[in-house]
Structure formats: structure tokens, C-alpha cells
Amino acid sequence: MALSEAMTLNLLLLTLGGFGAGAAGAVLAARCPHVSRLAGHACALIGAVGALALGAAGLAGGTLDVMIPALLPIGGLSLGMDRLSAFFVLVIAVAAIPSTAYAITYTRAYEGKSSLAGMGLGFNAFLAGMVLVVLARNVLTFLVMWEAMSLASYFLVMTEAEHRDTQHAGWIYLVMTHAGFACLLVGFLIMAHGTDTMNLSEWHAASATLSGPMRHAVFVLLALGFGAKAGVVPLHVWLPKAHPAAPSHVSAMMSGVMIKLGVYGLIRIGFDWLGVGASWWGGAILVVAAVSAVLGVLYALVESDLKCLLAYSSVENIGIILLGVGAGMLFQSYHLDTLASLALVASLYHTVNHAMFKPLLFMGAGAVVHATGTRNIEEMGGLIKRMPQTAAYFLVGSVAIAALPPFNGFISEWLMFQSLLLSFQISATGTNLLFALSIAALALTSGLAAACFVKAFGITFLALPRSERAEQAREAPWMMRGAMGLSAVACLALGVAPVGIVRLLNTTVADLTGAQADVHFNWNVIVANDAFAVVSPLWIAVALVSLCALVVTALRIIGANAAWRAYETWGCGRALQTSRFEYTATAFANPFKRVFGLLYRPVKELDIQFHPESRMFVETIAYRNETRSIFEDALYGPMSKLIQRGAQRARIVQSGNVHLYLLYIFMALVVLLALAG
């Protein structure tokens, strides 16, 4: 199908027009929060739908070539679209559509509390920035849009700036995102200097001229910059702080999409800009990915702040996605291009899946937090009776993210396992072992993720409510439920009908690796690598449903007693059941805390105050069981101390005198001129 460039251009205009109108509407109606909220998010929804169409057009082969020299210096604003860009536009759109629809009602809670004009402006700028990052075709456009996206999200994180936690989270986010930006800037400059072009689409061909050490330097710098945005361990520290602090629809977009742009960047450097790299690049990414996946889910598992748990689980999912990227790069360096494509297909499939279920879970969390007034799941419980629909949608998200059939997470993880298992085609024992360990890491991750979401769903929604607010919780408004329902249906659809997606992704990655993955389809059956592995998610779903029906009917036919009686839970003869008998999130995670004690280094404090007369009577018990972050203690703490000490030293040159600063500028100019001459 030939798509005219005029059509994609119109879709781009619709997208940006929607976001622009949203931003303008939100600001113009600033005096009337109600209108500002509606205008800001309804227009954003139009923009998101435009982005969906734009991405679909791009995947169907549509191209884009926009060049406006007047808008930016050094090369102007340059936009273009290949299949990879189109795919990421699509990822942004599938997360943005439900999230913005959700935001229309959800932001009502912020009326009178925060500036809705600011929120509308920030949200639209954030969305537009993300779309433009993936469409950027020269260095300056990329960096400006990257920074716009980061700053817009920073302001959104600071929505509830009156809380100390939020200020802290915002500060760490700002520092980390700019440290990453600095790496990107230097990397881009080296690259532009070495290849003698600022045009990103020419880098692939020009990178051959780059000397060896320069290529490695560019790779390391860009990988650090993009890795910080993706939130890989140990650059993840900002993520579990910033994502929960933002309003839930923003958390959904940050966790669901923004961190994926780090993945976008890594795919660009690994497969496009730098060409086929050294094998240690892929190996390094594979190791970082495996560590991120396992540590991400381990931290999520012991978290009892619902949104924080979801944020840590994003670290885990980025790890899973990057396993595919790293494996793909390794395969490519061993000239196994079809396997590289398979790994990338798995990786991109998981990217779009995560962009569906993570926003769904954040929206569910937002509804629950809104209804109970707390993010602490210890104070929830029993919500399945009070918020049945939200519970059902959250359950879908949980099953999907735990990678269980028949939902979408399963199929991408299945593909990932196949591509890793096929690594035995490489004949280098060290690399084989690396792959074996990453298979083990992925397996452990998926087991722990299941445990984590049993906890997240079970403790939040099941059993008896553990606080008064949870007892009085009410179901979310229809618009929010509709948005969650839409995501839930999408999760199921992508889980049972993966054939079309895999086909699309296969053409997308073939542009990068030069070969299609060896995947065949036989109706709804996926056959990978010459019948190495076969799966049919649709038939699994059909079989599960019909076997359930079969069991029900069979029991009826053989005359099982169909009567049931509701009675109180058995409790060894105690008089009444209260929520204090329940297992809590801390208790649920305790076996894991003990098994992985080395990582968590739990601090346990038990302080019992006895009655002065007799030790038989206890007056108060204070119990604390916290985990400490190794990364903050061992890496960031010393680093920030070092920076502070350095800053103290550097104060000597800071006199505050304007003349002195002018002298500095003059001296810098002279030095530069001398160097240039």
C-alpha cells in the first residue's frame, strides 16, 4: 500500500495540533479549572489518536520528511519516520489513548489543589516531546525534544510539590536526567564530529569512518545516557521515586512509555547509528538487563507502596526488554542475523505489551489510591467487593505482567525465551554460558513477578479491608473504568492474536538487522526457527475456556452436590474474624526477604515497652522492618559526598564579583581561539 507523504504529514499535524491545542486550551482557560482540565486532556486525546494513525501509517510503509530550518539553529528542525520510529509512535499512542481518557476524569481530584493549566500544558508538552524525539532526524532536534520531554515530565512529577517526598523525588529525577543528558550530549558531539554530519539518518553509513576507540566511547556515553532514561540498574534510583510522586496518568505515561525511549535510543545505537558493534557491547547490555530484571522485581516484591511497586516493576520490564536488545546485538556480532531479528521482535513485542499493561496497572492504582486515600497496600484489602470492575481490570493487568497465558505478556516472554534458548547456535562456550545465565535470570524474574503481582492484587483487593478508608471505598467513575477496560481488552487481544503484530515487527526489525526472523504462521500457530518452538495462544485460550466449561458440566452430570453455604473463615476457634488476622504485604514478602537477605539487608527493630509493674503486661510494641538500598548506600551516597567536597573546593574561584566572571569568559575565549588556531 502506497501512502502519500501528504497523508503522513497531515497525521503529524493532527497529532501535534491536538497536543498544541490541548496545551493552549489548558493555559487559556486557566481561570476555570474545570474547562482547563477538559480542554487540556480532551485535545490530548485527539493528538494521541492522531499519533496512533501516524504510527500505523508509518508501519504500513508511510514516510515523512519535514525540514524547517527557521525553527532551530544548526540544521533546523528535521523530522523523519522509518518503521522503528513509527513503531515507537504507536507505542506512545497505545499508552496515551487510555491514559488521557482516564485523565479527563481523574484530574478532577486536583481541582482547587494544583494548577490544572500547568498540568495540561505539561502533559501535552510531554506527549508531543516524546513523539518528536522518535521522529527527530538531526542531533539538535533530538536533544531539544529529549530535554523538552524530560523537563515537562519533571514539572508533572512536581504536581504535588508541597510534599517533601515529592521535592526529593523531583530533585533526584532532575539530577539523574541531566547527568544522562550530559552523557548524550558528549556522545552526540563526538559522533557528529567523527562522522562529520549532524544528520542522524546518515550516521549508519558514516559511522564506518569512526576510529575504534571513538566508537567504543560513543557507545559507552550514549548507552549511559539512554540507560539512565530507561532506568536500568544501577541508574534506576530516580525511577521508583519520581514515578509514584506524579499523578497516576503521568506515572502511567512515564513508566509505560517514557522509559521506553531509552530503549529506542539503545536500539538505535546498537543496530543503526553505530552499525554492528563489538561483541562486548551486546554482552554488557545483556548483563545489565539481566541484573535490572532480577533486582527490579526483587525490590518490587518487598515494596508496600502500590505505585512504588509498579515503578520497580518497570525496572524489571525494561530489563526483560533489554535482554532482547542485548541478545540481538550479540547475535549480530556473531553474524546470526535471523536470531538477532527474533530477539528484537521479542523485545519490541514486550515493549508494546508493557505500554499496555503498565498504564492499566497505574490507572488501577490511581483509582484505588483515590478511593482509599493511601498508597500503602497494608491499609487496603477487600476492595474487590467495593470496586469490582477496577479489581477485574487490575487482575487482567497483573496476570498479563506476570506473563501468564492467555494474556499478552506471556507471548512476548515466550518469544524471548526462544531467542535466548537458540543461543546454542553460537559456538563460543563463554557466550553460551552468559546466555544460560540470562535464561535463568529471566526465569527467576518471571517467577518472582508472579509472586509480586499475587501480592499486589491479593493484598490490595482480597480478604477484609484493613482500614476505615478501604472499608468505605467506592468504585471509580465510568470514564476511568472505561479507560482501564480498553487497556484490559487490548492486553487480551495482543495475547490471543499475536500473528499480525509479530509479522509487522518482523518487517520492522528486518530494516535494522537486514534479515527477517525465521517465524512462520500456520493460522494462529507461531512456529519459530524451523519448528524449534511452537505456540498457539488463541487455541490455548479457547481450550482453557472450554475445559473450564467441561469441568462444570461434568460435575453436573455425575451429580456433584452443587449447594454451597457461606460461613466464617476457620480460625482455630477464635470468636470473630478481623482484618488483623490477615496476611499483610510485609508478611507475604518475608520469605523472599530472608532468602535474598544479602540484597535487602533488612533492618529489624523490635521495641517492646513493658508495664512498670510486671513484664506480663505489654504497653506498646514498635516494630520496624525496613530494607536498605545498596545502591544509595554504596554508590550514590559516596558519590554525592565526593561531588559536595569537590564543589566546596571549587568555591575558591567563585567570588561573586561580576568582573571576575567576565575575565573568566574572556580567558575561555582566548584559550578556545588558541586551540582553534
Add this chain to the structure above:
Amino acid sequence: MLTQILIEVIQLLIVGLGAPLLVGLVRRVKARLQGRRGAGLLQPYADLHKLLAQEAVVSETTSWICRFTPYLLAATMLLSALLVPLLTTQTPLGFLGNIIVLMYLFLLGTFFLTLAGLDAGSAFGGMGSSREMAVAALAEPTVMIAIFAIALRAGNTGLDEIIRRGAADSLLLLTPGHLLAFMAFFIVALAETGRLPVDNPATHLELTMIHEAMVLEYSGRYLMLIEWAAGMKLLIFLALLSNLFFPWGVALAITPFALAVAFVALAMKIGALAVGIAVLETAVAKLRLFRLPALLSGSFALALLAVISFLFVK
């Protein structure tokens, strides 16, 4: 077409009807080894029948999750029964998924069962759920590495194909990697099916509070489905162990005689493994919960060694 349907029906019947017999066999042998007379082989059928006739008592704290889970659990096990090659390497529904799909189906069952354990709001259920999930999660890496070892050898992850390649390779049993993978998978099977030394299926008292504590709230037909599903899971794991690692007798072509031979061979292999489990359960004591990671990491090491040995042999 008719033969294919027939084969699948036979598979369902073997797993569905054979499960209680297998449970009875293990109990009987165990009782004899422990110097007790023990109940008859058919006792589990009578137990299940009794449960079917009883009215179910459901905790009033629970939600639909609690009532839905037993049906889903039984369905996942029956679906696994359709996938696993029991008699022939031409399982008609083999295209539904490979060995990894099978493991995820088990995980799906465990996921909902642990949710159901939390549903009633009792400490027993919560404790059982938390521990069951811990064991399942920690067993997962071993499962996948053992699968990697098998796939390395067979060059395939399809269950049928693995058995076919194994049957063609007569010196298979002598390779160290094969035995190591078998041992790793055996330990994992014990953990996944809740046998000693990981869990004790005979009691729900303090020391063993895993599976039985989790399903404490169930009664009537719900309990019947869960007990039945647990039996089916044991049978499927033993069938996997027998056919993947000892592919003797599995029918490579579908003829009535070959199928009959395959049935007898399967029964004998599973019977031998069942006796092995009974001996093991008599000989070893239950491990403390927090000693389990050592056992599971031991099995992980075995699986990794299997992979390494296959890599070097290659």
C-alpha cells in the same frame, strides 16, 4: 481425525482417571514402608467421591476468585494433559505449545491458587500462599535451565520432538548431562508438586504449612477439584520425567499395538517413579522452609552443569 480425537481422549482419561490411582499408589507404598497397612489403592477415588457429595462451605470473606480457581486449576491440568506426549510422539494437540508453555500453564494455576489462599483472609491461607509462591519462583530458574539442557541435546523445545530425538539416540542415558538434567528436573518436580522434603502432602500442621495450609478453606466439590488437580499435576510431572528422560516404549507411529505397548511402558515407568518418591518420602525428613533455597540452588547447579556438559560435548 478420529484417531487423533481418540488419542486426546485417552490422554485425558489417563491423566484424569489415573491421578487418584497414582496418589493411592504412593500412599500405599509409603504406608507399607513405614510398617503400616495403609488404605487400599482405590481410596483416593472414594475420598473424591465423598467430597463431591458434600455441600461446600465457602468463607463469607471470599470473592469470586475463590470459587473460580478450582475450575481454572482443573482446566489448566487437563489442558496440560492434552499437550504432554503420554503414549505417542504425535500428540495431535502438540501444536498448542512447547515445554515452556506447559510450565507457564502450571504457573497460571499456582498464581490463582495463591490468590485464592489470600482470599479468605486467614493467616493459614496467607502463609501457605506466600510460601507456595516462594517455592514456585525459586524453582523457576532450574526448570528453565533444565529445559535449556534438554533443548541443547534435542535441538528443539517441542515435547514430541524431544522424545523422538531421545528415542533415536541409544547412548543417551550414558551422557552425564542427561543424568544431571534428570536429577535437577526431579528435584524441581518434587518442589512443584509439594512432596517431601519440600512440603508434606499428608498434613497441614505448622511445620509444613505450604500447599495444604493454602487450600485449608476449601471443601466439597471445590476441594475435590483441587485435590484432583494436585494428583493430575503429579502424574503429568512423572509422565514428563519418564518420557523426556527415558523415552522407551513411546509409540513413534500410531498403531493399536504400539499404543498398547506405550501404555504399559508408561504405567511401569510412572509406577517406578512413584515407588521412588514413596521411598524418598520415607527416608528423608521435611526440610526447614529456609533450608529450601539451598536445595533449589543445588538443583539449579545440577541443571547448569548439565548445560555445561552438553556444551562441551557439542
